[in-house]
Amino acid sequence: MVDVSVEPRWGRVSEGAGEDPFLGSKIAAARVRGFQGKDNDLSDTLTVLATVKHFAAYGAPQAGRDYNTVDMSERTFLDIYLPPYKAAIDAGAMSVMTSFNELDGVPATGSKYLMTDLLRDQLGFKGFVVTDYTSINEMVHHGVAADDPEAGLLAIKAGVDMDMQGEVYFKYLKKQVEDGLVDEKLIDQSVRRVLKVKFMLGLFDDPYRYCNPESEKRYVYAPEHLEAALDVAKKSMVLLKNDNQVLPLSKGDKLAVIGELATSTRVVCPTLMPITGLKIQRMRKSITAIVWPIREIILVTAPIAGDLRPAIFLRATQLRRPMTTEAPLRPQPHLRHFLIRPTKVCGRCATFIMFWAISSGANMVSAMPSI
Secondary structure: OOOOOOOOOOOOHHHOOOOOHHHHHHHHHHHHHHHHOOOOOOOOOOOOOOEEEEEOOOOOOHHHOOOOOEOOOHHHHHHHHOHHHHHHHHOOOOEEEEOOOEEOOEEHHHOHHHHHHHHHHHOOOOOEEEOOOOOOOOHHHHOOOOOHHHHHHHHHHHOOOEOOOOOHHHHHHHHHHHOOOOOHHHHHHHHHHHHHHHHHOOOOOOOOOOOOHHHHHHHOOOHHHHHHHHHHHHHHOOOOOOHHHOOOOOOOOOEEEEOOOOOOOOOOHHHHOOOOOOEEEEEEOOEEEEEEOOOOEEEEOOOEOOEOOOOEEEEOOOOOOOOOOOOOOOOOOOOOEEEEOOOOOOHHHHHHHHHHHHHOOOOEEEEOOOO
């Protein structure tokens, strides 16, 4: 993922390289070299195909809501958000993934401007374009297509070569060619692009070339790789100083993170849970508490109505009674209470909401995702 983002509420911000297009471009190119090798020799079994995502401007959704509309000036798009994609393509990436969002009112997956005029004609991309999951199907929800077949027409004509997961091409393209709705040359063009990359990968010489038990034992979780990853992680950490008590935190206080998502690194994600040396308390099968050396804040996480986005409960006062599963936290009448209902909250942005709530001076802040 090479998306530039300046939106701290966006749940995937931690996957990218930040808000600087120069740094983002350097890291994008380095990642392509890491996957495809410095010589882009995809026939080498120690390389894999790099897919650049999400094209384009996926990191600028309105209100930080994933998949949401992106609306910006052409200058901002070309100067700030486009450079990392270009850097990755210049580095030799042979696959690009479409984004879910719309840009200038047009869903990226159905945008000929993005997928052909800009990506191929201006940036010189020579590989194939693949959808992000069901982004063709989702153009129906965008309101630009009446149904999946119509959405598929928009995508193939825009320059999208491969339909991942949605099965729109698989179900409808053949009949659309027979009915004269799609020029067969478009199909040939897309197939040619996909097959070209498969030949580069050597899959027609040996379709099982990446299924090697010996290589798996040698390289997967190899000690030297784990050591290198740890070293990079250590060197990339940034420590922030709490000058002038911007956050009302002091030595000896504790922070409790409570709920069945509290210890989930898959859902809550490294943005919130990278810290080692935590004291973990299991209060009940479905309730987990993690205690930091901070006293005044309680963060409760739990799936709501099947939604994995955590419910967030922040409390900036010391508890008057022991916290137990039988005596759940409730707002106290004598405390100021603020209720925030963001339309989309995920674990990755919980830290941001917590800091925002405390810096707003709330005695008690509770936040729940909209249901």
